[in-house]
Amino acid sequence: MTDILVVGTGGREHALGWKLDQSPKVGKIYYAPGNGGTSNNVSIPVDDIDKLAKFASEKNCLTLVGPELPLSMGIVDEFQRKHLKIFGPTKDAAQLESSKIWAKNFMKRNKIQTARFEIFNDAKEAKEYAKSVDFPLVVKADGLAAGKGVIVCNTAQEAISAIDVILVKKAFGLAGSKIILEERIDGIEASYIALSDGSVVIPMATSQDHKRIYDDDKGPNTGGMGAYSPTPVINDSIAEKIQESIINKTVNSMKGEGIAFKGFLYAGIMLKDGEPYVLEFNVRMGDPECQPIMMRMESDLYDYLMASIEGNIATLPPILWKKQTAVCVVMASKGYPDSYPKNEEILGLNSRDESSFVFHAGTKRVDGKVVTNGGRVLGVTALGDTLESAIANAYSRVAKISWKSKYFRTDIGKKGLLHLS
Ligand code: AMP
Ligand code: GLY
Numbered sequence: 001m002t003d004i005l006v007v008g009t010g011g012r013e014h015a016l017g018w019k020l021d022q023s024p025k026v027g028k029i030y031y032a033p034g035n036g037g038t039s040n041n042v043s044i045p046v047d048d049i050d051k052l053a054k055f056a057s058e059k060n061c062l063t064l065v066g067p068e069l070p071l072s073m074g075i076v077d078e079f080q081r082k083h084l085k086i087f088g089p090t091k092d093a094a095q096l097e098s099s100k101i102w103a104k105n106f107m108k109r110n111k112i113q114t115a116r117f118e119i120f121n122d123a124k125e126a127k128e129y130a131k132s133v134d135f136p137l138v139v140k141a142d143g144l145a146a147g148k149g150v151i152v153c154n155t156a157q158e159a160i161s162a163i164d165v166i167l168v169k170k171a172f173g174l175a176g177s178k179i180i181l182e183e184r185i186d187g188i189e190a191s192y193i194a195l196s197d198g199s200v201v202i203p204m205a206t207s208q209d210h211k212r213i214y215d216d217d218k219g220p221n222t223g224g225m226g227a228y229s230p231t232p233v234i235n236d237s238i239a240e241k242i243q244e245s246i247i248n249k250t251v252n253s254m255k256g257e258g259i260a261f262k263g264f265l266y267a268g269i270m271l272k273d274g275e276p277y278v279l280e281f282n283v284r285m286g287d288p289e290c291q292p293i294m295m296r297m298e299s300d301l302y303d304y305l306m307a308s309i310e311g312n313i314a315t316l317p318p319i320l321w322k323k324q325t326a327v328c329v330v331m332a333s334k335g336y337p338d339s340y341p342k343n344e345e346i347l348g349l350n351s352r353d354e355s356s357f358v359f360h361a362g363t364k365r366v367d368g369k370v371v372t373n374g375g376r377v378l379g380v381t382a383l384g385d386t387l388e389s390a391i392a393n394a395y396s397r398v399a400k401i402s403w404k405s406k407y408f409r410t411d412i413g414k415k416g417l418l419h420l421s
Contacts, residue, residue, distance in 0.1 A: 001024075001025060001026060001027035002025060002026055002027060002061075002062050002302070003026075003027045003028045003029070003030070003059055003060065003061045003062070004017070004020055004026055004027075004028075004029045004030070004061055004062050004063075004064060005030045005031075005032060005042075005052070005055065005056050005059070005061040005062070005063045005064070006020075006029060006030070006031045006032070006034075006038075006064050006066065007032050007046050007052060007063060007064065007065045007066055007067070007070060007075070008031075008032075008046055008065070008066025008067045009033055009034065009035050009046070009067075009361070009362075009374075010035070010066060010067070010287050010361045010376070011287055011288055011290070011291055011328075011330070011359040011360065011361040011376065011378070011379035012066050012067075012284075012285050012286070012287035012288070012290040012291070013031060013034070013035075013038070013066040013067075014031075014035065014037050014038055014359040014360050014361070014379075015290045015291040015293075015294040015295070015359050015379070015381075016064060016066065016285065016290060016294065016301070017029045017031060017038060018294065018357070018359065019294040019297060019301045020064075020301055020302055022300075023300045023301065023302040023303075024300075025300065025302050025303075026302050028040060028059075030042050030055075030059065030061065032044040032045075032046070032052060032055065033045060033046070035360045035361060035362070035363050035364065035373070035374075036360050036363030036364045036365045036370045036371070036373065037358070037359065037360025037363060037370075038360065042055060046066075046067055046069055046070050047069055047070055047073060049070060049073060049074070049075050049078050052070075052075065053078060053079055053082055053084060056079065056084050056086075057082065057084055061085075062085045062086070062087065062305070062306075063075075063079060063084065063085065063086040063087065064086075064087045064088070064305065065086065065087065065088040065284070066284065066285065066287075067284065068094065068097050068098065068144060068282065068283060068284050069144065071088050071089055071091070071094040071097075071098075071263075071283055071284060072091065072094045072095075072097065072098035072144060073091070074090070074091035075088070076088050076089060076090045076091070076094075076263075077090050077091050085309060086309070087262075087263060087305045087308060087309055088262070088263040088264075088283070088284070089261055089262055089263040089283045090259070090260075090262075092259045093254065093259050093260065093261045093262070093263075093283065094283045096250075096254075096261075096265075096281040096282075096283050097144070097280070097281055097282050097283045097284070098143065098144055098283075099142055099143060100140050100141070100142050100143075100180055100280065101119055101142045101178055101180060103280070103281050104117050104119075104180060104182075106250075106253070106254075106257075107278060110249060110250070110253040111249075112245070112246055112249055112250060112253075112278060113245065113246070113275065113276065113277050113278065114182075114277055114278045114279075115138070115182040115183040115184070115185050115270075115277055115279070116182065116183050117180050117181065117182035117183070118180070118181050118182075119178060119179070119180055120163075120167070120178070120179050120181065121167070121177060121178045121179075122167075123163055123164065123167040123168050126163045126167065126179060126181060127159075127160050127163055129181055130156050130159040130160055130163065130181060131156050131160075133156075133183075135183050135184065136153060136154055136155075136183075136184040137153050137156075137159045137181050137182065137183065137184060138150060138151065138152050138153065138181075138182050138183075138184050139151045139153060139159055139162035139163060139166060139179060139180075139181055140179060140180040140181075140182065141166050141172045141175045141176035141179060142175065142176070142177070142178040142179065142180065143172070143174065143175030143176070143177075144175055145172040145175045145176070146223075147221060147222065147223045147337075148172070148221070148337065149166065149172045149175060149176060150221060151165065151166075152184060152221075153184070159181065163179065163181075166179050167179055185270045185272050185277050185279075186270075186272065187270045187271045187272035187273075187277075188233050188270070188271045188415075188419075189208070189209070189211070189268070189269065189270050189271075189279070190206065190207070190208045190231055190233045190234050190269050190271065191206075191207045191208060191209050191227070191266060191267075191268060191269070191286050191289045192206065192234065192239075192242045192243075192246070192247065192266070192267045192269050192276075193207070193264055193265070193266045193267075193285065193286060193289060193293065194243070194247045194264070194265050194266075194267075195263075195264055195265075195304055195308055195313065196251050196261050196262055196263065196264075196265050196308065196313075197262055197307060197308045197309075197310070197311045197312065197313040197314075198251070198255065198260030198261060198262045198311055199251070199255060199260075199311065199314075200313045200314045201243075201247050201248055201251045201265065201313075202304075202313055202318065202319065203239065203243055203247070203319075204264070204293055204297075204319065205229045205230050205292075205293050205296055205297070205319075205321050206229060206230045206231050206233075206234040206239060207227050207228065207229040207230070207231055207286070207289040207292060207293055208227060208228060208229075208231040208233055208415060208416060209224045209225075209226075209227045209286060209288065209289055210224065210225045210226045210227065210409060210411075210412055210415075211224055211225070212225070213225060213336070213337060213409075214409065215409050215410055215411045216411065220337055221337070222332075222336065222337045222375075222376075223287060223337070223375075223376060224286065224287060224288045224289070224330065224376075225288075225330045225332065225376075225408070225409045225412070226288060226327070226328055226329045226330050226408075226409055226412030226413070227286070227288045227289045227291065227292055227327075227328050227412075228292055228325060228326060228327040228328065228387065228390065228391075228412065228413045228416060229289070229292040229293050229296055229325070229326050230296075230321075230325065231416055231419075232387075232416055232419050232420050233271065233415070233416065233419050234269075234271075238271065238274065238276065241276060242267065242269060242276045245276070246267050246269075246276060246278055247265060247267065250265065250267075250281070251265065261283075262308050262309065262311075263283060263284070263308060264282075264283070264284050264285045265281065265282075265283065266281065266282035266283070266284065266285065266286050266289075267280075267281055268280040268281070268282070287361075288328045288330050288376075288379050291326075291328040291359050291379045291381045292325075292326035292327060292328045292381055293326075295322075295326040295328075295357065295381050295383060296321045296322045296324065296325075296326050296383070297319065297320075297321060297322075298319075298320035298321060298322055299317075299319045299320045303316060304316065304319065322383065324383045324384060324385055324390065325383070325384055325385075325386060325387045325389075325390040326381060326382065326383050326384075326390060327381065327382055327384070327387070327390040327391050327393070327394040327412060327413050328359075328379045328380065328381040328394065328412070329379070329380045329381075329394045329395060329398050329408055329409070329412045330361075330376050330377075330378070330379050330380075330408065330409075330412075331376075331377050331378040331379075331380060331398060331401065331406055331407070331408045332375055332376050332377055332406075332407050332408060333362070333372050333374070333375055333377055333403075333405045333406070333407065334405040334406070334407040335375075335405070336375030336376065336407070337375060340375055340405065341372070341404070341405050342371070342372055342373055342374075343366075343371045343372065343373070344371060344372045344403040344404045344405055345369050345370070345371050345403060346363065346369075346370045346371065346372060346377070346378075346401065346402075346403045347401070347402050347403065348400040348401040348402055349370055349401060351397070351400045351401075353393075353397065355382050355383050355384065355393045356380065356381060356382035356383070356393055356394065356397040357381050357382075358378055358379070358380050358381075358397065358401070359378065359379040359380075359381060360377075360378060360379075361374060361376045361377055361378060361379060362374015362375055362376055362377045363377055363378065372403055372405070377403075377406075378401065380394055380397050380398045380401065381394065382394035382397060387413055387416050387417060387420070388417065390413070391412065391413040391414075391417075394412070394413075395410075
């Protein structure tokens with residue numbers, strides 16, 4: 001049996017560990033640093049690569065990295081140098097997420113469909129461009145900005161303000177020293193996540209996130225307020241198109257450029273008139289998409305992680321999925337994605353039912369109580385025979401959980417129901 005070290009603090013990491021815990025091949029699962037819902041927590045921050053390597057070496061663990069930060073810092077390269085087993089992309093491969101400019105140029109030279117764009121480091125030139133185009137723009141900081149470095153604009157004036165925020169006021173520091181101005185594409189957004197061993201890439205189940213903070217996709221972007229899987233928005237023919245023209249092409253083109261992409265590859269897709277455009281790449285599982293996807297996965301995740309590391313995914317059968325739908329409602333603290341209170345006691349966590357599971361994110365344990373410790377606090381995830389029943393099951397569990405400043409969207413999955421009607 002193999003012991004595992006899961007790096008990260010979120011609902012995604014709790015869900016990955018929860019799934020691995022069901023494998024007969026997996027022994028003890030450690031979380032660094034974990035949260036109030038995970039056990040065997042090790043207090044090492046996600047960016048302390050030396051300490052993580054020392055721990056993984058002492059315990060002889062396989063390491064699974066949840067978030068993008070350590071990947072972009074080169075945790076996989078460092079572990080490989082030390083002959084430690086680790087799942088995920090190298091620093092070079094992680095550029096697909098860590099530099100939006102790198103990703104856009106990569107897509108351009110390999111003819112992967114994405115919104116047209118220009119790159120600027122000079123505010124005056126950027127503003128002149130914003131005034132000169134006759135289509136709405138999205139202004140993006142180049143580097144990692146915890147999901148906040150993207151401003152979707154309606155008018156040239158909004159774009160000019162966004163340029164000021166990122167390039168002049170440096171709201172995202174060095175991550176915003178260069179920006180992308182790209183055409184806004186209006187359509188249906190969905191997440192397409194696949195697993196690669198550097199050559200062969202297989203799809204995970206489809207899903208759809210809910211990025212904005214308020215119902216009906218209003219308000220600022222967040223890390224994601226809820227997700228469900230599968231999504232009817234990506235039918236079989238669209239899935240095939242995304243797999244061929246985006247996912248396989250990306251991994252093959254990277255290989256052609258000398259970079260083996262191993263790990264989860266996540267394409268944020270905008271569907272416009274049935275055509276998929278890449279809005280962004282992530283080099284990791286989505287959060288909260290991971291929670292419903294893991295709940296539906298029948299196959300042993302451990303086998304697929306090992307096959308990605310060892311480069312033999314082609315020898316495994318396709319992943320089996322439960323036919324049911326899974327819905328994850330994120331319960332957050334009021335104020336997120338800006339400032340919010342912490343340390344509020346969470347009640348109702350012990351109620352149990354067969355069809356749901358509460359994944360923890362921003363929680364911690366203090367004196368035997370579970371208290372809030374972050375913006376996104378819990379991912380209440382439930383299965384149902386239909387999308388409608390999965391939504392009902394998730395919200396009935398949500399109703400049993402409370403803390404002073406709880407906040408959640410009431411319309412998770414509604415986009416899928418509307419698409420079906
Ligand atoms: P990103 O981090 O690049 O995915 O951007 C965050 C969010 O901004 C996406 O999930 C979309 O909702 C939105 N977005 C990004 N790029 C575009 C675009 N070109 N057109 C419309 N919306 C976009
Ligand atoms: N849910 C969006 C993300 O993980 O980036």
